[in-house]
Amino acid sequence: MDSPDTSNAPAVVADLIARAEQVGASDIHLQMTGDGLAVAFRLNGLLAPVETVAKPLAEQVLGRVKYLAKLQTWQDSTPQDGRIAKEEVGARHDLRVATYPTVTGEKIVIRLFTQADPPSLAELNLPQPARNELEKFLRQPSGMLLLTGPAGSGKTTTIYSCLKFLQELGDRHVITVEDPVEQVLPGIMQTDVNEAKGLTYPKAARHLLRQDPQVLVLGEIRDDETAQIAVRTALTGHQVITTLHAGSVGAVFERLRVMVPDWSAVVSSVALVLNQRLVRTCCESCAGKGCDSCLQTGFRGRRPIAEWTSVNDETRDLLGNGGSGTVKPSGQNLREQALALLEKKFTTEGEIHRILGA
Numbered sequence: 638m639d640s641p642d643t644s645n646a647p648a649v650v651a652d653l654i655a656r657a658e659q660v661g662a663s664d665i666h667l668q669m670t671g672d673g674l675a676v677a678f679r680l681n682g683l684l685a686p687v688e689t690v691a692k693p694l695a696e697q698v699l700g701r702v703k704y705l706a707k708l709q710t711w712q713d714s715t716p717q718d719g720r721i722a723k724e725e726v727g728a729r730h731d732l733r734v735a736t737y738p739t740v741t742g743e744k745i746v747i748r749l750f751t752q753a754d755p756p757s758l759a760e761l762n763l764p765q766p767a768r769n770e771l772e773k774f775l776r777q778p779s780g781m782l783l784l785t786g787p788a789g790s791g792k793t794t795t796i797y798s799c800l801k802f803l804q805e806l807g808d809r810h811v812i813t814v815e816d817p818v819e820q821v822l823p824g825i826m827q828t829d830v831n832e833a834k835g836l837t838y839p840k841a842a843r844h845l846l847r848q849d850p851q852v853l854v855l856g857e858i859r860d861d862e863t864a865q866i867a868v869r870t871a872l873t874g875h876q877v878i879t880t881l882h883a884g885s886v887g888a889v890f891e892r893l894r895v896m897v898p899d900w901s902a903v904v905s906s907v908a909l910v911l912n913q914r915l916v917r918t919c920c921e922s923c924a925g926k927g928c929d930s931c932l933q934t935g936f937r938g939r940r941p942i943a944e945w946t947s948v949n950d951e952t953r954d955l956l957g958n959g960g961s962g963t964v965k966p967s968g969q970n971l972r973e974q975a976l977a978l979l980e981k982k983f984t985t986e987g988e989i990h991r992i993l994g995a
């Protein structure tokens with residue numbers, strides 16, 4: 638077996654990128670420690686240790702990554718951001734590089750950007766009723782879809798699948814504000830938020846609404862102003878698709894109640910709330926025991942589970958009476974869906990515990 642040349646920094650960097658792509662990792666984490674450079678891959682959303690590169694090669698590896706990303710190689714006390722074009726390292730993905738100073742030394746995260754088409758709603762593997770609700774919403778001319786769930790629960794992928802659906806539906810002017818734009822979709826007008834340059838979500842959204850879109854996609858509602866713009870836009874004959882950090886469907890309404898003074902506007906604008914998680918599925922090569930292709934984690938790939946509330950007259954009555962905390966999912970809840978995956982041996986009890994708690 639040919640072992641890769643790991644005697645010099647360029648070869649180490651190329652080898653790490655190739656291995657990360659091979660296992661399907663989303664990020665490469667390089668953390669300087671007392672022993673050298675600790676390398677970990679993010680696989681299925683979680684970090685898995687890979688190896689430690691000994692000094693002095695460790696420092697050269699960091700230098701090489703910074704050089705490729707056109708960053709200041711001597712600078713390790715302030716964060717820097719850059720990109721590496723895939724051609725430069727023979728990779729299949731474009732790479733986004735972020736450096737952070739930490740107490741034990743510099744940390745670099747290399748993110749692998751997929752250029753593949755986003756999955757269709759069918760390919761997302763959402764439970765069928767949740768998918769039906771999404772499609773029903775997307776065919777409507779107006780109203781707001783709110784996706785919720787913790788970081789890494791697949792909200793962005795769901796948004797991209799919705800965008801793909803709208804793209805195929807055609808005839809709609811779709812505008813997005815994202816932080817950052819992760820994939821470029823033909824026919825959709827996408828804008829990057831740039832907080833450093835003062836282009837915030839509310840500013841970008843207000844500016845872009847002058848283009849008179851039919852659909853406005855906001856990557857995230859982070860502040861009251863954005864929440865109010867989203868509600869107003871959905872009430873004035875537009876479709877709005879966005880995400881809000883909350884743990885449940887009820888919590889989404891609780892947060893909106895705080896963020897938007899006009900509660901009746903919230904109640905009338907929200908059409909669908911989807912609360913999702915990603916459940917890691919057992920590695921098929923080793924049946925969950927751990928092997929090289931799953932970095933000994935036993936998992937390969939993830940499937941979404943999602944509970945939702947479609948806001949109908951009954952829900953509006955309930956919300957109108959101030960009962961946002963009592964809004965219940967319309968179909969199977971997250972736990973019921975997780976247990977269904979367990980029954981089919983797609984996942985493990987430990988994984989369900991990790992995702993949903995006790």
Ligand SMILES: [Zn+2]
Pocket residue numbers: 920921922923924925926927928929930931932933935936
């Ligand atoms: Zn395996």
